[in-house]
Amino acid sequence: MRANAHLTRITCSGIVDADHYRDDDKKYLGDLGIETLPVAEIESVALLPDVSQAIAEAEGFRGEELEQRLKALSDSIFQSVESDEKIEEVAVRYAKRRIDRTLKKLDLSAARTTDQIEQEYKQRTGELDVQALAGQFKDEIEQALGRRDLPRLLALYDNKGLMALAASKLKSCRQRDFESWLTRTLRNKTTPGVVDAIVRHLPKIKPF
Template identity: 40%
Template sequence: MPVVGRETVLRKLTAIFHRVLPTRCLATTADDITVTALDGSGATSTPYSITQMSDGEKAVFYMIGQVLVADAGSVLIMDEPEIHVHRSILGRLWDELEAARPDCAFLLITHDLEFAASRAGRKYVVRNYSPAMGWTIEDVPEAEGFSEELVTLILGSRKPVLFVEGEQQGSLDIAFYRACYPGWTIIPRGGCENVIHSVATMRRNAAFTRITCAGLVDADGRDADERAYLAGIGVSVLPVAEIENLLLLPAVSQIILAKNDFSGAELETKLAEVKAAVFADAMAPKNVNEVVLGYCRRRIDQMLKRIDFSADKSIGDLATSYATQTGALDVAAIAAGIEKKIADAIADDDLPALLAIYDRKKPLLALAARLRAGSVNEFTAWVTRAIQSKEDDRLRMAIAAVLPTPSAA
């Protein structure tokens, strides 16, 4: 038992509880513990008993209490401390608990990688478990180019890793990838350069020898040479400029219409209407200028990131190298090239060719939403549900059929 008295422990618990949950006021009496909610103006609610606490409040109260009454020098093992506790306060809670018991060691078992990365100390990842053999764990090493959180996620994966463009939360592309590549661990890395860097970093790092990986990036107007280069380093390229454009490919649009009770001549008419709307958008000079500008900006940015000054030994060498490498970029020729590709796709009535280079994300998504009644938000929500459906997998199959097949190494 602790050397401090019960009242001292209770006062410590109350103080920590208030710092972790500043909108809750804990009060103790001889026969009850009550909580009062505080709003931003300082107004209070009717006090409620500890038995009426939310699961999160109970979890915080319980963990603080367990830590404070532990014997001196204890090893405190907490399994999934994130259960019922919001991520925004989880780190603050454990800062308080570790500070309150510097004499104790803490062993945390968690699925929350962001929380794990925020804690100081050695990190391990569970590679495998079986009742007969027990746990197989690995030390989480430092890997240059990757955060500790990402290294932990990679090492904890039992599938090959597929690095993709996009963000983790609320992303339509991540929903697509997870549905269409169930045999992979999908890790979004933001832009295409981060995807390429991640594949290269992981493939050359000895810490990941048992885990294979590949990458997947948007078409972004890449020519055959660029695609071949990327394929050689393990990065596949989408058939469209942005993944949302997949919804406008005829094979995918037909399934969307069929799933929304269109058939026969009515389906073909609707399909033709949406196709005509896409071409009309791409024939507006203002829209083409927007696409061409964006394409040229990305090409300039990519070129600047690839400039290598490591061999230069003087300021003069550096200036010459800079002028030579940047001078090789013909912006006018790049702009003319992408303009011609757009014009050729329209002239050839080739919608897939246009979608491979035309990247007006929001307007094209709005046109895709015409395939189904409702707003763009309602359409994207429906697509997300439809592609994950186990009862009717037609949309998933249609999209998977046009996606590339990554090669893990």
């Protein structure tokens, strides 16, 4: 709609998952009115330390019991990826996204012959060193694990199954019930502490 602004008064802005976007990708999206979350998947906002704490406090946990709940959650998240096999799975998803984005950005409109198409294709895809990219990504995952840096891990690690851990450790319920509760909380603002903690991590949208 922005490309055809003369046809409508409506414009679009929004928020997307971090999804392993690089800084240049984020800037490109930002210029289009699209901001990125600080976590790989929006569900993981509930797993950020201060949000998890707000949820646990809303359940009545305090003091040592609160700390135990939060530690149990963070430990289970770290354990879910603490193996070469799991790290490789995440790295594969990362590499596929990078390849997919490179191909989507491939502009062959200037090519006039099949030779030019082949040359441009080989040049652009040849710039993508999959092994180097995957190796760097694995290093970042391992550094987050080594430092027990949960926010950083959640920025890199995409796994919707982590919500089941939050449900179990924070509310002692099933994932479906936890997600329903969270939806009601955000819609009705019945638990202001949880809503405020989540909102702090949401990027500010600039209307166009």
